[in-house]
Amino acid sequence: MSVSLSTAQIEIIPCKVCGDKSSGVHYGVITCEGCKGFFRRSQSSVVNYQCPRSKACLVDRVNRNRCQYCRLQKCLRLGMSRDDLESRKT
Numbered sequence: 126m127s128v129s130l131s132t133a134q135i136e137i138i139p140c141k142v143c144g145d146k147s148s149g150v151h152y153g154v155i156t157c158e159g160c161k162g163f164f165r166r167s168q169s170s171v172v173n174y175q176c177p178r179s180k181a182c183l184v185d186r187v188n189r190n191r192c193q194y195c196r197l198q199k200c201l202r203l204g205m206s207r208d209d210l211e212s213r214k215t
């Protein structure tokens with residue numbers, strides 16, 4: 126992969142997941158620190174998120190913590206990958 130985004134470009138691109146101010150490319154997708162941490166947590170332990178509604182929750186800066194299920198689905202849909210974590214396994 127050849128992602129050639131300069132720091133200046135990244136700063137003006139909002140988090141692909143929630144639209145908050147991004148902090149760079151994490152797990153292959155431009156996300157904020159919040160979504161980066163969320164995705165890492167979701168991959169590093171056994172989690173079984175449930176959507177209390179119809180699995181179509183709005184995920185934005187304000188609502189991103191309301192439904193972890195839909196937030197994770199959006200992360201995955203955008204192409205976030207746990208390759209970073211996989212490569213750390215032995």
Ligand SMILES: [Zn+2]
Nearest residue numbers: 140143157160
């Ligand atoms: Zn975000």
Ligand SMILES: [Zn+2]
Nearest residue numbers: 176182192195
């Ligand atoms: Zn949901």
